[in-house]
Amino acid sequence: MTDSSMLPPIAILGAGSMGGAILHGLVRSGLAAGGVTATNRTAAKADELAPLAGVTSIALDARPTGNTDAAAAADIVLIGVKPVMVPDLLREIAPVLRPGTIVVSLAAGVTIATFESILPADVRVLRSMPNTPSLVGRGVTGIAAGTHADATAVGLVRRLFETVGTVVEVPEAQIDPLSTISGSGPAYFFLVVEEFTKAAMGKGFSESDARILAEQTFIGAAALLEASAHDPAELRRRVTSPKGTTERAIAVLQEARFDDVFVRATDAALARAKELAAGS
Numbered sequence: 001m002t003d004s005s006m007l008p009p010i011a012i013l014g015a016g017s018m019g020g021a022i023l024h025g026l027v028r029s030g031l032a033a034g035g036v037t038a039t040n041r042t043a044a045k046a047d048e049l050a051p052l053a054g055v056t057s058i059a060l061d062a063r064p065t066g067n068t069d070a071a072a073a074a075d076i077v078l079i080g081v082k083p084v085m086v087p088d089l090l091r092e093i094a095p096v097l098r099p100g101t102i103v104v105s106l107a108a109g110v111t112i113a114t115f116e117s118i119l120p121a122d123v124r125v126l127r128s129m130p131n132t133p134s135l136v137g138r139g140v141t142g143i144a145a146g147t148h149a150d151a152t153a154v155g156l157v158r159r160l161f162e163t164v165g166t167v168v169e170v171p172e173a174q175i176d177p178l179s180t181i182s183g184s185g186p187a188y189f190f191l192v193v194e195e196f197t198k199a200a201m202g203k204g205f206s207e208s209d210a211r212i213l214a215e216q217t218f219i220g221a222a223a224l225l226e227a228s229a230h231d232p233a234e235l236r237r238r239v240t241s242p243k244g245t246t247e248r249a250i251a252v253l254q255e256a257r258f259d260d261v262f263v264r265a266t267d268a269a270l271a272r273a274k275e276l277a278a279g280s
Contacts, residue, residue, distance in 0.1 A: 019080030139165030
């Protein structure tokens with residue numbers, strides 16, 4: 001590569017919702033100078049990705065060797081299939097991976113040890129946990145390096161995921177806890193917006209107006225938080241006038257132990273992640 005910011009050839013095996021989001025980010029960035037090969041089971045899904053610039057889209061039902069063909073030609077291989085399918089896919093591609101290839105897991109609950117037990121020792125493994133805002137370039141991705149992943153490998157994977165948002169490097173033990181925050185977090189946010197919309201409708205607003213009020217309020221608040229040098233607590237205090245309406249509303253949320261709800265929710269998600277890792 002003549003430009004150190006450019007990425008080498010990449011394969012995304014299982015370019016579904018998350019793999020597809022990363023694929024779109026790579027295309028938007030213009031950094032995938034080595035090209036990207038994406039595989040999917042069906043021609044219908046492959047056809048959706050085929051028009052993207054620099055992308056070779058393979059339908060496995062038409063080309064059964066697509067995964068091994070893509071993996072053999074790539075320097076970075078992203079594994080985007082469902083967790084239960086990962087071991088079989090790794091066994092399929094292991095013989096064709098070149099020494100030094102970087103293999104990155106997108107699969108929840110599948111450990112680095114599982115990858116390294118199947119793949120050759122000269123393959124560099126990382127585990128990642130992206131989230132769905134990656135689709136619009138505002139994702140948060142946690143990455144954890146495997147036993148043989150050196151600084152060069154970590155740097156390449158960081159640059160890859162920075163095409164779809166922000167990257168946080170963590171030890172593997174933190175990947176599952178991270179998934180309960182940034183991985184599942186968008187669903188928590190959408191639920192709050194959903195319920196806030198219902199509350200607005202209960203105040204007599206039409207559904208369309210209620211959605212605008214709820215969605216744009218949260219989007220605007222997030223933009224203000226991002227642009228501000230103050231932390232969320234300070235920004236909240238600035239909205240909460242003493243003895244005012246917001247103070248009364250905040251008191252209700254605090255009485256309902258809003259803080260405890262999020263602790264219990266993320267604890268429940270973490271417990272489920274551990275069950276998935278154990279194969280249950």
